[in-house]
Amino acid sequence: MTFKLSVKDINFIRCFHTYLNIFLVTPWYDFDRNVFVRQNITRTYALLLLMLKTMWLCYLINSETLKHAFKNMLLSEIIFYVVTCINCTIISVVTILKTCFWGRAKWKQLYTNFQHIDVFLRNKGKEETCWWKNVYCILFLKHLLFIVLCVNLIYSWYKVLKRPLIGNAFLVNIFDVYYHFMLLQFANWLLHSFNSRYRDLNKTLVAASRNPKRFPNFKNLARMYRILGENVKIFNDLFGQQMVFLLFQYSVGLVESLNRVYITAKIYKNVTDYNYIIISNFNAVIFLMFNYVNVFSNMDSTVRQAEKFIHYCYKLQDDFQNGSKEGRDLIHLSQSSERFVPKFSAAGYFTIKKSVILSLLGNVATYLIIFIQLNESESTNLKINESIHDNINC
DSSP states (O other): OGGGBOTTSGGGGHHHHHHHTTTTSSOOEETTTTEEOOHHHHHHHHHHHHHHHHHHHHHHHTOHHHHHHHHTSOHHHHHHHHHHHHHHHHHHHHHHHHHHTSOHHHHHHHHHHHHHHHHHHTOTTOBOOOGGGOHHHHHHHHHHHHHHHHHHHHHHHHHHHOOOHHHHHHHTTHHHHHHHHHHHHHHHHHHHHHHHHHHHHHHHHHHHHHOGGGSOOHHHHHHHHHHHHHHHHHHHHHHHHHHHHHHHHHHHHHHHHHHHHHHHHHTOTTSTTHHHHHHHHHHHHHHHHHHHHHHHHHHHHHHHHHHHHHHHHHHGGGGSOTTOHHHHHHHHHHHHHGGGOOOOBSTTSSBOOTTHHHHHHHHHHHHHHHHHHHHHHHHHHHHHHHHHHHHHHO
């Protein structure tokens, strides 16, 4: 069954891929025949989703719920809400366009390459024996945490704004947030796939060097390494632009949650269960950081496994005599593979590494200080206006 497959077999992603067809995070694709299906229906469905998105934005702009909310929100909260709506909209629109209209051939090449590598590594049909490592078990737990977190945040907004829970569900743009969450999870599992195959290539290289007669020519390893490098480039093409906005959303989400914690502690102290609001936003910070750190760590681990392959190529040359066929093959393998060491980039603007986390946290700290000062200034002005109003009434 697909649900039991290990990440070593790319077919593990079939069910998740099919589910994401609903949101057009992924194209409608037949894994058995390696072809796209219902292409005209897909494009029509994409246009329908974009139309619904436009209608939703028009409704939101004219929503009385939103107007009432803005009256009870500080300027910093309004800024965060507007920026989040715009950014999430860009992420969903770009993803739908790239899935249905741009670069469709790259999706086919991505999966074809994975299947070709899986045949070479003999990973077809491999199942995950540990239930806690099962892909769909992990996805279920993450979905459960996401739902609990969203319910807590919606309820915390209800406590502050005193509006119906259904209205708050629309207000926090929960559908865009879920779309963003699904895109991040899918990209993360593709990264797991890259990492797993680089590890297996390393094991195959070491085993081949110890017993060359039992394994295919080293040139086949070079070809597999090149194909994996091409897949990383395809990943950058498919998700690079979205990564720019996802990284931006990561920073905005952290600053927004921490800012709301500060506002609640300083300004909304009279609100019932304000401690609950603080805890909910801290949970949002932890969940957000966990998901993004997981993605960055997988990227960094994949690059390190790919570099380890080159390291093994040079190290294993010492096991053979100078001028031997195996030694020459390893030299050729190392030289050819060095050109295909993967790099994850955000649409070519910058290379994504684990160190990006520290840079983003530095930016988060800077902007949080700015918004705290803005909140202090605004709350002071509100107190002055209330004092003047009370004096006039007297």
